[in-house]
Amino acid sequence: MAERAEWQSMADPIVTVSELLAPAFAAVGGPGVDPVVRPSDRADAQANGALAIAKQLGQNPRQVAEAVLAIARDLLVGVCSDIEIAGPGFLNLTFTNEFLASQLAAAANDSHLGVRSTPLVEHIVVDYSHPNVAKEMHVGHLRTTVIGDAIVRMLTFVGHRVTKENHIGDWGTPFGMLIEHMLDLGETEAASELSVGDLAGFYKAARVKFEAGEAFGDRARQRVVLLQGGDAETLRLWGVLVAESTRYFNTVYATLGVLLTDADLAPESMYNPMLPDVVTRLRDVGLLRESDGAQVVFPAGYLNREGEPLPLIVQNSVGGYNYATTDLACVIDRVERLKVDRMVYVVGAPQAQHLAMVFAVSEMAGWLAPGVAVHVAFGNVLGADRKMLKSRSGESLKLNELLNEALERAEAAVVDKNPDLPAAERTAVAHAIGIGAVKYADLSTDRIKDYVFEWDRMLSFDGNTAPYLQYAHARICSIFRRAEVDRASVRNSVPVLATPQERALALRLLAFDTAVWDTIDRYSPHRLCTYLFDLAQDFTGFYEHCPVLKAADEATKQSRLALCDVTARVMEKGLDLLGISAPERM
RNA sequence: GCCCCUGUAGCUCAGCUGGACAGAGCACCGGACUUCUAAUCCGAUGGUCGCAGGUUCGAAUCCUGCCGGGGGCGCCA
Structure with missing residues (x-):
């Protein structure tokens, strides 16, 4: 509670x-x-x-x-x-300048840089990423993962208790064919194929055999029966698929720098034993109907093509459960076992109606209070042609390949801009810039809209990009390296806001609180991005007009060092809340 | 057919739930490096906020109707 x-x-x-x-x-x-x-x-x-x-x-x-x-x-x-x-x-x-300066001094000495805590601590589950076992992660997983991660970081920062849930797809009929394909390949070979990340090839090969041969299809269907029946050997084989896939997902998460770990896995299979109970409970509260042989619930206000009530099917005509059933089990689990106050679903916009129906049924059944479940919807990632982003060969683009390209492009840029950077540091900086650029491009536009994925723009050091923000931070770090003063020591001085640039910077720094809360209230990371971009612009204005180390007198120097210190910390924390790192040099 | 999302400068996007003259960034043009990182900064150009009504002292924002784009609409997830 x-x-x-x-x-x-x-x-x-x-x-x-x-x-x-x-x-x-x-x-x-x-x-x-x-x-x-x-x-x-x-x-x-x-x-x-x-x-x-x-x-x-x-x-x-x-x-x-x-x-x-x-x-x-x-x-x-x-x-x-x-x-x-x-x-x-x-x-x-x-x-008054005195008021601003004293507020700023207070923020500088605050562990949360002036950001208010939540008045009430809630237990909030954030549901995001959800890749499918033995299936490639593609750009579609980028947004849910990056947006979800940012939301988790921000809710945690203001003091909420957050449970991350990665609802991976590890159950269902495709696993019959996947297990049989694995047996054909040999376990060792299959495992190595999956762990190096050729999930697309593995899945496709299984699919081809399934559609081509009757014999394979029969084996696959029998295997599904064994799997659902709890056959020990089948479960072991299934476990190999899951383990190898999650290991691969973890390498992508590591590259991406998101918080998800194996502890956050809430696989579909986990809800499998609860599915019959979902149907029973719907029947007990009198919501269950039979329609064309299926067990369904009709939430109010939803109509199909013919203008008739649209059902949420929880059990099909041959007795099977589907994702609606799983999602309902999920709601029950979160309310009754986890006792959450709020659940946040970071899921693509096309799922809006499905989720709305699941929430509606959950409310009708009395499992869910209105407003507890929130759908944080997002649009597509588009290519230059304004269509869904595809690889050069026209297939869906692997997330891994996209991230590797980001790293390569960033490394080339770093070599070009700062050849003197030591090789070891260069790789780390390139990682921060490349991944930061991809994440920032995703987070910096309103999530509900589609956005166009363009390498040159997101990796540019001009404009509203991660590298621009990171550069502002790196410049401040550079000042402190040269100043040879203890960063913490300047926090005791109250800044003097003598110039318009210093004043503008101070006002902006003090708006961090509002920026974070606006972002949280609407689950809209782009608001924090806009704030950080404004902050970077205010800082560079200050940087150009207000010499720090060469200030006219010692008091001014101390004051400006204090401004620099808070700016760097707000920038670093702001980027951190977006899941982006801020190198000290670049 | 019904429902949801979306339309703002040449391009990419903000616009703080109704406030003052609609803001950035790219690109283009003109300036600023013996200077704390020029990966930057300063300036100029550029918009009937898709269209038409309505509510209001006041509308890009709220309401209605059109038009364009995307998506969803019963046994896949």
Whole structure:
């Protein structure tokens, strides 16, 4: 069950001011009125709440704003140097430098860099990646894995208890043919083929034999019966397939740098024993219907082509279960065994209706409270032709090959840009850049949209790319290498925000909190990406205009070192939340 | 046929659940390296926010209807 959080950071000035202003707005507009404080390009922030109040009360918005301001002035002493009413009734707020500097000093000494913890700790299961045993991982698995991983990192960072679940496809009729194919090849040969990652070849060969020969097909079907009957030798053979495949998946995860381990495996086979119970329980609550020989449930509001109620089939006409049954078992398991407060499904957009129906049936059956299950949907990865990304030969692109190409391209770029980098470091840097570029390209656009996969753009050091952000971080590290000061020591000094660039950077750094929470609230990693890009731009502006090591005086130097330190840490942590590493040199 | 997603600068994308004149980045053009990494920065050009209505003091954002693109719609997952 949800519980109170242990820590609570200093918040974004926007949030702080919002809380300070709340009583003033409440006095004029009534309790619970939102001041609606937002960043502004006219000032540091603007409060738009007066307009909503005026509308509700039928009053003049400027007069409402004046009434609010009369009370608010005293509340914001020391926080705002200037508050003025503008336009139809906005309150334009300008923060004092002292306030910003003290907030920044607090953030610098905070283990979470000013990001608030969750008020209530929830147990959240995140369901992502889910590759199929003895089947190649392709680009389709990239998004679920990368987005899911980022969401896990962020939920964990703000204090939630997170359970990762990798729902691998390790059960079903294809395993009859796969096991028979393995026997034909010989176990040793089959295992080595799978462990080097030729899953596509293995699967295809099995498929070809299955479709070609009746004898093989009969063997495969008999093998399925043995598998489902729990035959020991068949289960052992099946186990070899699963073990070799997961070993291969782990090499991909290692390259990708995601958090998934064998401990996170929640294979379909795990739910197999629970499937009859799902049907029984649906029958017990009176939801089960028979339709064309199948056992089904009709969730309200779903229609088929003919405009008739659309069923969720939980047992087909010959008594077999399907993925709907498994997904329902999964919901029950998460609610009753894991006792989760929330479940997040990072699954492609085409599954939207299926998941909605599974959730609807689960709610009708009383297993699931509304809003507990969330579908974090995402679009496709497209090629330059705006169609699903394919390999040169026209087949679906192996994820492994894609990642290897990223590493090669990044290595070439590093050699080109920084030939002096030692060879050992070069490989590590190329890995950070190459994988970072691929992940960032995936995370930096709104997940619901398709995006176009373009090597040249994602590996560019200009624009909204991982290398650009990593470079900003590396430059700061370079300053500290030359400065020969202890990074931690500068955290005691309160920065002086003398120039527009220093001020802009400080404001941006303090918005980290809001950026992280916006991202979490919508499960939209691209929001954090946008923030980090803005941060990198603000930093490079500062870097160009504000000499650090050659600052005019020692106090300024200390102040700027402090800004550099927080910037580097926010950038590193921000990238880390996206699953991207930040090299100290590149 | 019904349902879901989507349409913003030449290209790739943001736009903070209704706020001020729609923002970036590429590309193109013009500048800045004896300088803490020029893998960078500064500036200029560039948009009837798919179209038409509506709600509102105020709409890219909400509602309705069209048009274009993608996807889903009973025994695979």
